[in-house]
Each structure stands twice: as C-alpha cells, then as structure tokens.
Amino acid sequence: MPTRIPKRSEKPISKAQDIAYIRLGRKDLESAYRYYIDFGLKVKSRTEDRILFHAISSGFPCWSIEKANRDFLLGFGFFVSDKKQFAELQKLDGAIFHPKGRFGDIPSVTLFDPSGLPVDAVNSSSHQISKVNSKRIWNHFDIIKRINTPQPSISGPPKVIRLGHAVFLKQEFFKNAQWYCDTFGLIPSDIQLLPKSKEPVLAFLRCNREGELTDHHTIVVATGADDRLEHCAFELKDLDEIAQGREWLLSKGWKPAWGLGRHLLGSQIFDYERDPTGMLVEHYTDGDKFDHSVPVGFHEISRKSLYQWGQDMPEDFLDTRLNFQSLKELIKGLIAKREIRIKTLIQMKTMASKSPRKWIKY
Amino acid sequence: MAKNYIRYEKNNKIDWGFYKDGSVTPLGFGDLSTKEFLEAIQKNSKTKIETKYTLDRLSILSPITAPCQIVCQGANYRQHLIESGLNPDDKTYNMFFTKSDASLSSPLGNVIKPKHVKLLDYEIELGLVFGKRIDSNSNVTLGNASQFVAAFFMANDISARDIQLPQLQWYKGKSYRTFLPAGPMLAILEPGDFELLENLELTLLVNDEIRQHDTASNLVYKPAETILELSKFCNINPGDILITGTPSGCALKAPGKLIQKIGGLLSEKKKWELFIKGQSKRKEYLQPKDRIRSSIRTADRRIDLGDQILNVVQDLT
Numbered sequence: 001m002p003t004r005i006p007k008r009s010e011k012p013i014s015k016a017q018d019i020a021y022i023r024l025g026r027k028d029l030e031s032a033y034r035y036y037i038d039f040g041l042k043v044k045s046r047t048e049d050r051i052l053f054h055a056i057s058s059g060f061p062c063w064s065i066e067k068a069n070r071d072f073l074l075g076f077g078f079f080v081s082d083k084k085q086f087a088e089l090q091k092l093d094g095a096i097f098h099p100k101g102r103f104g105d106i107p108s109v110t111l112f113d114p115s116g117l118p119v120d121a122v123n124s125s126s127h128q129i130s131k132v133n134s135k136r137i138w139n140h141f142d143i144i145k146r147i148n149t150p151q152p153s154i155s156g157p158p159k160v161i162r163l164g165h166a167v168f169l170k171q172e173f174f175k176n177a178q179w180y181c182d183t184f185g186l187i188p189s190d191i192q193l194l195p196k197s198k199e200p201v202l203a204f205l206r207c208n209r210e211g212e213l214t215d216h217h218t219i220v221v222a223t224g225a226d227d228r229l230e231h232c233a234f235e236l237k238d239l240d241e242i243a244q245g246r247e248w249l250l251s252k253g254w255k256p257a258w259g260l261g262r263h264l265l266g267s268q269i270f271d272y273e274r275d276p277t278g279m280l281v282e283h284y285t286d287g288d289k290f291d292h293s294v295p296v297g298f299h300e301i302s303r304k305s306l307y308q309w310g311q312d313m314p315e316d317f318l319d320t321r322l323n324f325q326s327l328k329e330l331i332k333g334l335i336a337k338r339e340i341r342i343k344t345l346i347q348m349k350t351m352a353s354k355s356p357r358k359w360i361k362y
Numbered sequence: 363m364a365k366n367y368i369r370y371e372k373n374n375k376i377d378w379g380f381y382k383d384g385s386v387t388p389l390g391f392g393d394l395s396t397k398e399f400l401e402a403i404q405k406n407s408k409t410k411i412e413t414k415y416t417l418d419r420l421s422i423l424s425p426i427t428a429p430c431q432i433v434c435q436g437a438n439y440r441q442h443l444i445e446s447g448l449n450p451d452d453k454t455y456n457m458f459f460t461k462s463d464a465s466l467s468s469p470l471g472n473v474i475k476p477k478h479v480k481l482l483d484y485e486i487e488l489g490l491v492f493g494k495r496i497d498s499n500s501n502v503t504l505g506n507a508s509q510f511v512a513a514f515f516m517a518n519d520i521s522a523r524d525i526q527l528p529q530l531q532w533y534k535g536k537s538y539r540t541f542l543p544a545g546p547m548l549a550i551l552e553p554g555d556f557e558l559l560e561n562l563e564l565t566l567l568v569n570d571e572i573r574q575h576d577t578a579s580n581l582v583y584k585p586a587e588t589i590l591e592l593s594k595f596c597n598i599n600p601g602d603i604l605i606t607g608t609p610s611g612c613a614l615k616a617p618g619k620l621i622q623k624i625g626g627l628l629s630e631k632k633k634w635e636l637f638i639k640g641q642s643k644r645k646e647y648l649q650p651k652d653r654i655r656s657s658i659r660t661a662d663r664r665i666d667l668g669d670q671i672l673n674v675v676q677d678l679t
Contacts, residue, residue: 003572190661198572198611264661293384293416295669298565298575299661308662 002339005191005200006177006221007296008208012185013092014085015208016078018126019163019218021061022232023075023102024279025068031276032065038252039273039281040160040234040245052103055160055234058127061103062163070325071277073229075118076166077108078184078218081125089121089183111183114175115227117168121184132161132237135244158245164235164284165217169224171330172339177203177221189216189290190265192301194347201348202301204265208292216266216288225345226329231272231280238285239269245283246271258317259283261310265299270310272317302351318352364514364549364558364665367403369427370420378403381547381668385414395427396548397601400493400512403550417546422470425515425548426491428463431602432542434487434519435588438607440580445610447619456583456591461519462537469545469670473520474677475650476538481523481641482648482674485608486566486574486656488559488667489517489544490585492602502593507586508556510598514549516658516667517542517605518566523614523641528634546668558665559585564609566656573646574656576609583607613646650676 026032033051037043041053044061052061066074080086090097090109101108101122108120135154137146170176180186186205193200204217222230236242242260250256257280259271268284275281299305303313333340366381367389376393379386388411391402436457437443440450467473475482493512496502502510519536520543526535549555559578566574583591585606592598617625617640625633641647648654652674659666 005567005570005572007570193572193575198575200572267662291384295657297563297659297661297663298572298657299563300575300577305661 002174003198003200004174005296006174006181006188006203006205008187009178009182009185012181012208013088013183014080014082014121015185016121016218017081017207017209018079018214019166020077020079020120020122020124020126021064021102022073022163022166022229023064023066023077024229025070025072025074026065026277027069027071028276029065029067035254035275036063036065038157038249038254039275040157040236040283055162056132057129057162060106060124060127064102071279073117073168075110075120077102077120077122079124079126080121080184081123083123086121086123092183114172114179115170117227127162129161132159134238134240136240154244155248155251156244157248158236158241158283160234160236160283162235164215164233164287165219166232167220167222167230169222169226169228169230171224171227171333173201173203173221173223175339177205180205180219180221186219187292188296189294190297190299192265192299192305194344194351195300195302196347197344199344199347201344206290211291211293213289213291216290223340223344223348225340226326226333228326229279231282233268233270233282233284235287236283236285242269242271242283242285246273249273258313259311261307264305264308265297267308270307301348303354364551364555366547366549366666366668367399367425368417368420368546368548368668369399369423369425371423372415372420376423379415379420381417385416386420387411387414395601396425396430396491397427397599399425399548400491400550400600421468422546423468424466424542424544425546426466426489426544426603427601428466430463431598432461432463432465433592433596433598433602433604434459434461434536435583435605435607438582439576439609440582441576441610442608442612443582446616450582453582456588458592459532459536461542462533464539465520465537465542467540467543469516469543469668469672471543471672472540472675473518473543473648473654473672474538474540474675475648476522476677477679479522479524479538480638480647481613483521483523483613484566484568484573484648484654485519485521485612486564486658487517487519487605487608488562488564488578488658489515489603489605491515491548492598492604493600495600496589496593496596496598498597500593502590504586504590507589510589511551511556511585512600513551514559514562514658514665514667515544515547515603516656516670517544517603518654518656518670518672519605519608521614523647524638528637543670543672546670547666549665549667555665556585558660561660561662562658562665562667563661564656564658566611566654568646568648568652568654570653570655574609574611578606580609581606613644613648614641615644648674650674
C-alpha cells in the first residue's frame with residue numbers, strides 16, 4: 001500500500017493567498033439561480049449562458065454557474081497576489097495566460113492539475129472584510145446586553161461573507177495533493193489515513209501566508225472513485241446566521257443534507273445543504289485559523305473524525321455509491337493505471353458505512 | 363489543558379521556556395534537571411521575560427535529563443501484538459525492560475548508527491514523567507496512579523535488533539548514545555488531562571512514508587495499571603520516566619510460527635545467523651541519511667507533544 005504523504009514544498013512556485021472562485025457547469029441555470037439566491041449569494045451578472053455570484057466581502061465573483069450539457073465542475077481559481085510568482089506560473093508547461101482573466105477585469109493564468117482540472121491563478125490579493133454586524137444581540141449569563149427587549153425574529157437568506165473552501169475527490173490523491181503544494185504553496189494541516197493499511201487518503205491543505213492567519217483548509221484533496229467536486233463551503237457571521245440560513249432554505253422547499261454540527265478537524269460549526277443538482281454546499285462559521293508554524297496532524301479516517309457534536313450524519317451523506325458516470329470514470333482510471341485502487345475504495349466504503357456512535361443505530 | 367515547556371540551548375546557555383502558539387518564552391530558570399524544573403514550575407509559573415523566540419532560533423534539547431531511571435514497556439499495543447503473533451486479549455504479563463540514560467538525546471538532531479549495527483529500528487512511544495516518589499510507603503491504587511504522573515512527552519525507543527535479540531541484550535541493544543531522542547515538548551498535565559491520553563495519536567514517518575500510526579487507546583496495559591504494578595517492585599523518583607510501548611509498523615518482523623519451529627531445531631548460532639540474514643533483506647531498517655519524523659497529538663490539539671525530526675548518521679569513529 002502506498003503510504004507517501006503530501007508535504008509542504010521547500011520551494012513552491014507560488015503562494016496562493018486564498019481560493020478565488022469555483023466554476024460549475026449546469027444544465028439548468030434557472031434552478032441554480034433561484035437556489036443560490038436563497039443560499040445567500042448575490043448576483044453580479046446574469047446572461048443566457050452564465051450567472052456570476054459574489055459574496056458580501058467583495059464584488060469579485062466567487063461562484064460562476066455556466067450553461068453546460070451536464071452538471072459538473074469546470075474549474076476553480078486561487079488568488080496569487082505576488083507579481084513575480086504570477087509570472088513564474090505563466091512559464092509552466094501548458095499554462096494559458098488570460099490578460100483580462102475569466103471575468104474580464106483581472107489577469108489570470110490557467111494551469112491544469114494532474115487530473116486535468118483547469119485551475120486559475122488570479123493576480124490579485126484576496127478580499128478581506130473587517131466587520132459584519134450581528135443581526136442579534138446575545139445575553140450571556142454574566143454580560144446582559146439585551147434589556148427589556150426580546151430577540152428579534154429574522155427571516156430571509158443569510159449573509160454569505162465569502163467562499164471558504166472546496167473539497168475535491170481525485171482518483172490520484174497523492175499526485176494531486178502534492179501538485180497543489182508544489183504549485184500553489186499549500187501546506188497540509190491534517191492528513192487522514194485508512195485505519196488498517198495506514199494509506200493516506202485525505203489532506204486538508206491551507207494557504208501559506210507566513211505569519212498571517214489563514215483558514216485551516218482552503219482546499220481538501222481526497223481519494224475518490226472519480227474526479228469531482230464533493231462540496232464547497234461559505235463562511236457566515238455566526239451560529240444564528242447558520243441556523244437562519246437552514247430555516248430559510250427549508251422553508252423554500254430545498255433539500256437539507258446534514259447539520260447543524262461542529263467539525264473535529266477545522267472546528268467549524270457547519271450546516272450542509274443540497275443544491276438542485278444534489279451537490280453539497282456548506283454554510284460554516286468559527287473555523288480554525290492557522291499561520292505557517294502549525295505542523296501537520298495525522299488521524300484515522302472515520303465518520304467519527306468528522307464531527308464533535310451535532311445531528312447524526314445521515315446515511316446518504318457520504319456518497320460512496322457508484323452511479324453510471326462515476327463507474328465509467330472509475331473504469332477509465334483503472335484501465336489508464338492511475339493511482340486509484342479498488343482495495344482503497346472498498347476500505348473507504350467500509351469506513352463510511354460504520355456508525356460513528358455506538359449508541360445510535362441508523 | 364496541558365502546558366508545554368521545552369529545554370534549549372542558546373548562546374551556550376541552557377534554559378527552559380514556555381511554548382505556545384509557535385513561540386517560546388524563556389523562563390530564566392537556567393540549567394535545571396527535569397526534576398528541579400518540575401519543582402520550580404510548581405512554585406513559579408509566571409514568566410517575567412518579554413522576549414519570544416521561534417523554535418528554529420534555538421537548539422532544542424531533550425526535556426528529560428540524566429541521571430534518571432528509564433522504565434520501558436514492551437509489546438503493549440494491540441496491533442503490535444497481533445503482528446507479533448500474540449493475542450492481545452490473552453494478556454499474560456506486562457513486559458518491562460530498561461534503557462541507559464546515556465541514550466537520551468535531542469528531539470531535533472541525529473540518531474547515530476554504531477559501526478557494528480546492521481538492524482537499526484525505530485519505535486515511537488508515549489512517555490510519562492513521574493512527579494512524585496513511589497516507594498514502599500506510597501499507597502498506589504488504580505484510582506490514584508495518575509497523580510504520580512507530572513507530564514507527557516514523546517520518545518523514540520531506537521533499537522539495534524542484531525544486538526537486542528541474538529545476544530539477548532535488551533539493555534545494550536537499546537542504549538547506545540542517541541538511542542532515546544526525547545521531546546521536544548514536556549507537557550505538564552493539569553486536572554483532566556490524564557484522561558485525554560486515550561485520544562493521543564502517534565505517527566512516525568521515515569522519508570515521508572507512514573510507518574507507524576495508532577492511538578493510545580489501543581494500549582494493552584494502561585498507564586494506571588502499569589504504575590500500580592511498577593510500585594510493587596520499583597522505587598521511582600520525580601524526573602524518572604516510563605515509556606509505554608510502540609504501535610505496529612517497526613522494521614522488525616517476527617518470523618512466522620513455522621519458521622520459529624524450524625529455528626528451534628537449529629543451534630542458537632545458526633538460528634540467529636539466519637535471523638539476521640532474513641531481517642537484512644527488509645528495507646524498513648534505518649540507514650544513514652534516512653529522516654524520521656514523528657508526532658503525538660490529539661485531533662483537537664489540546665495535547666500536542668510537538669514534532670521530532672531526526673537524521674540517521676553513520677558512526678565513523
């Protein structure tokens with residue numbers, strides 16, 4: 001069994017500052033439009049074949065829904081603010097330079113990760129927001145701020161502050177994870193291993209902003225039967241926003257997935273929902289922030305490793321079933337002698353089918 | 363939450379420092395032994411010095427100092443027992459041995475491979491530091507055993523298998539200089555921390571390949587049980603240590619039952635010759651230029667014993 005781990009690169013070509021955007025192909029733009037408005041994103045522009053959404057931290061699009069003949073991941077982007085690093089990325093084999101970028105205002109360069117996914121480096125700094133006001137005021141046992149005033153009842157989409165991270169499944173876990181470390185300077189925060197073989201199958205990767213703080217993970221690369229986007233997560237202000245968002249989406253008839261709960265690795269309070277195609281999207285708050293000094297952690301992968309408290313994980317949450325498309329991709333991968341092994345997938349499936357809580361039976 | 367301390371040298375002076383969020387605040391205690399440090403920190407844990415250092419600006423020393431007694435447990439993880447052909451549920455005895463304190467060395471430095479040693483092996487282990495004396499007057503019970511433990515630390519129980527096993531010399535085979543890298547952190551326990559031991563995850567990599575990974579919940583003889591047993595035959599002083607055994611995944615691979623039976627028919631000399639020949643084929647044994655990285659921490663990092671980085675070098679003298 002391969003037990004090599006992705007590790008921080010001594011001399012990465014660039015140091016990404018944050019994730020910039022995700023591009024998704026969708027058969028049905030109308031339902032995506034309605035869903036993501038309810039989810040809390042704002043429309044930047046809409047044409048017949050593309051809707052660009054942004055979050056409140058910036059007017060730059062973080063979510064691009066593009067007309068396609070099937071529902072799939074088209075690509076994504078990182079912010080690379082350093083001019084020199086941006087120039088170095090342009091020199092890489094197969095790099096495509098877009099002077100005006102994807103969305104017509106900032107230069108970008110498109111690279112392809114080892115599984116062929118287009119990854120853009122956007123030559124801009126990431127957008128930080130200093131303050132978002134809380135819609136509610138909390139009374140604590142020792143500090144009372146709301147006197148003679150009930151808590152207001154608020155409904156509507158939550159305020160999405162920013163796109164936080166994306167989780168990619170890959171047939172070739174190691175090759176891809178190491179490529180992101182070497183190309184964009186990402187560093188592993190936590191790596192998960194299969195219990196028996198100790199094979200690494202999932203890496204939480206964060207940006208290296210030196211002494212400056214960054215999210216515990218900006219992308220996650222995990223072993224999968226096919227190459228796809230597993231979920232994306234958006235940061236909200238606080239717990240109230242998370243719960244209000246869930247309430248709003250449910251009231252609009254959209255499908256929930258899993259929540260509320262608190263993760264173990266990364267610590268976020270989370271709520272997972274499903275977009276009209278069934279893809280997972282997450283609202284989160286209170287995530288861990290690390291600088292470059294924090295060393296990597298190693299953990300066995302299990303459903304227990306996913307949360308410290310919360311509603312029990314629904315049985316269909318970790319989708320390890322194979323549909324026609326993913327089976328086709330898996331067979332293609334096996335024939336091409338990619339890193340993926342059936343043995344690994346079986347161990348992953350066994351892990352995913354084990355209840356994390358001994359006292360609860362699904 | 364356990365507090366982390368390191369022992370270091372800077373400008374030819376040894377001191378202890380408090381470690382938090384990636385930086386070290388010097389305590390100005392000077393060159394104290396582990397025992398003296400444990401006493402000093404109990405009296406005065408306030409730091410007056412404002413300077414802070416990052417770890418890479420200091421030369422990090424073992425937080426465990428000689429002289430001290432080093433008690434070790436063997437075959438104490440479930441999977442390691444299974445791998446060695448034993449049934450972990452059939453616990454027959456808690457296996458103890460010792461190492462020389464001359465083997466203690468820095469957690470960020472070299473492991474020296476003696477000239478005559480071929481089968482150099484690694485063993486990541488959770489270490490406990492005693493804070494209270496145990497003798498015939500101490501009434502150790504399962505309930506109070508944890509009160510005798512002051513701190514946790516990480517150890518690597520390096521072994522020369524070709525001395526330890528064929529010569530039946532565990533003490534010698536496990537005690538060459540640099541055979542016990544310890545630290546970097548001395549995690550001084552606070553109430554409630556001892557119970558978190560079960561959540562500690564031990565990981566050891568050689569050249570970026572995972573060799574050992576397990577959680578301390580798979581310990582067969584738990585620390586309380588072990589300390590109780592130790593108290594029956596051993597006097598312990600503050601600053602003495604217990605290292606609790608290693609998970610599966612060492613380079614050493616016990617020969618199968620059949621081979622062992624055949625071996626029993628051969629002369630001792632022939633048997634061990636064949637053993638060394640067989641083991642020498644295993645590429646897992648440490649070689650000069652290999653790099654060992656290890657860590658012990660809980661997933662939520664409430665207890666984090668830091669990272670050891672060791673380079674294997676050949677002894678040329």
